[in-house]
Amino acid sequence: MKAIIHILLLSLIFPVGLWSQTSPSGSGTTHVKINKKGTSVPRPGNSAPAFQNVSCSYDGAALYISFVNGEGECELTLTDNASGITSNYYFDSEAPACLMVGELLSASITITTEAGNTYVGEF
Numbered sequence: 495m496k497a498i499i500h501i502l503l504l505s506l507i508f509p510v511g512l513w514s515q516t517s518p519s520g521s522g523t524t525h526v527k528i529n530k531k532g533t534s535v536p537r538p539g540n541s542a543p544a545f546q547n548v549s550c551s552y553d554g555a556a557l558y559i560s561f562v563n564g565e566g567e568c569e570l571t572l573t574d575n576a577s578g579i580t581s582n583y584y585f586d587s588e589a590p591a592c593l594m595v596g597e598l599l600s601a602s603i604t605i606t607t608e609a610g611n612t613y614v615g616e617f
Contacts, residue, residue, distance in 0.1 A: 523552070523553045523558075524552050526550040526552055526617045527615050528550045528613045528615035529614060530611060531612040531613065531614050532612075547561060547562050547563060548613050549561075555596060556593060557570075558591070559585065561588075564588035565608060566587060566588075566607060566609055567584065567585075567586055567587070568591075569582060569584055570605050571604040571605075574601055575616070576599055583595070603616060
């Protein structure tokens with residue numbers, strides 16, 4: 495148990511390069527901000543940052559998704575903002591997922607989990 499807590503703390507202090515934001519020129523990985531739907535209410539006094547349960551990034555071909563706490567089977571709906579075409583992907587949130595989505599300039603993401611939570615984001 496101590497080892498798991500230690501690894502989680504280290505991952506917060508030294509984030510993996512995969513989740514870092516680089517230039518939007520398509521040559522690197524872009525961090526995708528994912529928010530839990532219905533939690534846009536500001537925290538009192540902004541004294542503490544909101545807990546982010548989902549990490550997501552896009553590298554020009556693949557979408558990488560990782561949950562801090564797994565929420566079971568997930569359905570990801572990806573909408574290409576340029577064409578309006580929607581695609582659905584399924585993955586288990588207990589392990590990091592790599593979804594091959596192809597080249598997209600701009601897209602909207604909705605993740606619905608087995609636990610009943612919905613997360614939204616866009617890049």
